[in-house]
Amino acid sequence: MTDDPAAGATLAPAxxxxxxxxxxxxxxSTERMTLRPIEPGDSDDIWEYQRLPEVLRYIPWPVRDREEAHVHTLKRAGMRRLAExxxxxxxxMALRGERSMARVEEYGHRDRVVGDVMLRISSTQHAQLELGWVLHPAFQGRGLAAEATSEVVSFAFEVLNPHRLNAxxxxRNLASAALxxxxxxxxxxTLLExxxxxxxxxxxxxxxLRREWETQRDSSAS
Known part of the structure; x- marks a missing residue:
């Protein structure tokens, strides 16, 4: 006999x-953006939106000075593996044709990063991922967040094979709810307080759910 309550249970698709x-x-790649992993050279661009009160209002980031924000970007740039x-x-979200704030002499010419999209493992056992995003307020109202997150959602289901995606x-964030x-x-x-x-x-x-995304994908392709 085993004390493991999951013993003998059918495992969810991995x-x-x-x-x-x-x-x-x-x-x-989308119509207007390149979506790639965070790099250290993105620090100046990310600082431009990470420091804004209207961004921090809805994202659980502490207020950071420029150096602290740079360290945070380096940390996120090192988060390149999903396993647990x-x-x-x-x-x-590197917006093509928009010049980066990064130092050209150090990082070369590059497109400006105007936001980022996160995928996080909620549960390996139950095949669940969490989706998150942030976009510089100066670039909102142009459909960029929808363009980027839609591409990342497709990547998640096609490559990582989750059963469900959560956000x-x-x-108070009506724009994100609409997205x-x-x-x-x-x-x-709705979780109260x-x-x-x-x-x-x-x-x-x-x-x-994956099957809901597949239905949407097939419907849009027909």
Whole structure:
């Protein structure tokens, strides 16, 4: 006899893990952007939106000075492997034709990073990933977040093979809630006062199943 309650249970279909960013043959590409792993040279561009109060209002980042933000970018640039619960990987939104704030003499000419998209393992056992994103407010209203996240959602289901994708959204963040719906995600729950941010705030949980994404993909292709 075993004390393991899961003994004898049928295992869920496994995700395609481990995944290493170095295994990407080429960056993802959309009509206006290149989506690639974060690099150290992206620090100046990321600082331009990471420091803004209107961004920090909805993302659980502390206020950082420029050097602290650079260290944070280096940390995220090193997060290139998905294997266990909590592991995360970030694509930057490099907007083609928009000049980067990075030092040309050190990093060369490059497209400006205007946001990033995160994939994080919520549960390897239950084949679940979490999706997150941030976009510089100066570039909002142009459909860039939808363009980038839609491409990353397709990458997630096609390459990593999760059963479901989740997104956690501050209920005050109406733009992100609208983006979830645009991605075909459904509102599944509202968590009351689960986050302290100058007062207790509520969070919304959105979800998308693999079979739902496949139906959307097939419908758009027909």
């Amino acid at each position: 995700m395609a893990l481990p995944f290493d960013a170095d295994s990407l043959a080429s960056p993802l 619960d909590g592991d995360a990987f970030h694509f930057v 956690h959204v501050d209920v 979830c719906r645009r991605l075909g995600m459904r509102l599944e729950a 689960d986050v302290w941010d100058d007062g207790w705030q509520d969070s919304s949980i959105y979800g998308l």
